[in-house]
Amino acid sequence: MVSAGRVASCANSVIVTVTGTIGDLGACIVHCDQSRADARAGFEFTYIHGGARKVDGNPHEPLGIEAAAQAQKEVDSIRTAMVSLVSSNRNVEAQAIYDTEAACFMGEDACPLLADGIGTLDDAVELAASLGGSTGLRRRPLGRKSAGERELADARRRLLMAETGQ
Numbered sequence: 011m012v013s014a015g016r017v018a019s020c021a022n023s024v025i026v027t028v029t030g031t032i033g034d035l036g037a038c039i040v041h042c043d044q045s046r047a048d049a050r051a052g053f054e055f056t057y058i059h060g061g062a063r064k065v066d067g068n069p070h071e072p073l074g075i076e077a078a079a080q081a082q083k084e085v086d087s088i089r090t091a092m093v094s095l096v097s098s099n100r101n102v103e104a105q106a107i108y109d110t111e112a113a114c115f116m117g118e119d120a121c122p123l124l125a126d127g128i129g130t131l132d133d134a135v136e137l138a139a140s141l142g143g144s145t146g147l148r149r150r151p152l153g154r155k156s157a158g159e160r161e162l163a164d165a166r167r168r169l170l171m172a173e174t175g176q
Contacts, residue, residue, distance in 0.1 A: 015124075016060040016092060019099035023137055032120040035096055036112025037088035039081045040074045100124065 015035050018024050026093050048055065048070055053055055055070040068079035073081075089112075097104040102123055110123070129137075 017094055019096040019122075022141060022169045023127070024125040025119050025127055025134045025137065026117055026125040028117045028128055030120075031114045031116050032124045033110060033114040034112055035089075035092055035107055035110060037092065039085055041067055041078075041081070042069050045071050047144045069102060096124075097144050 015032070018032070024032070032084060051068075055068075057065045057068065063076070067073060067081065068075050075087075093104050093107045096102075097107050100123070106123055115124060
């Protein structure tokens with residue numbers, strides 16, 4: 011599984027916008043027990059299977075103790091791998107990542123643990139260029155913005171208006 015946090019942690023520098031969020035370094039598995047809804051609807055499921063654990067976690071019966079324990083083991087393994095990678099790439103103690111409890115952090119609150127500074131898209135492009143990297147972004151002539159660029163400009167304008175109370 012590839013997550014944005016894993017990818018971002020590999021960067022030489024991570025810049026977050028004032029209202030950007032970084033974090034959520036955890037894992038989860040969802041089990042939906044719909045057995046009572048099945049019963050109310052008159053459905054009854056019978057699984058014919060090979061292997062005692064083959065139907066563990068199916069939504070048509072409550073989650074068993076062994077299946078829940080296995081799911082927790084998988085979640086913990088994924089979280090450990092993610093924390094290990096991010097702490098190594100960001101050169102921070104793994105415990106500091108664990109201590110976030112998979113919370114998200116906005117803007118400055120993400121620094122210095124998960125981000126290196128606050129900036130804009132233009133700052134990130136400038137930083138990449140100064141490092142000799144290619145951003146893959148091409149500047150368009152004035153007046154020729156893509157739909158994505160127009161949407162970003164509109165979002166920036168709404169944010170500015172909200173920040174200034176207009």
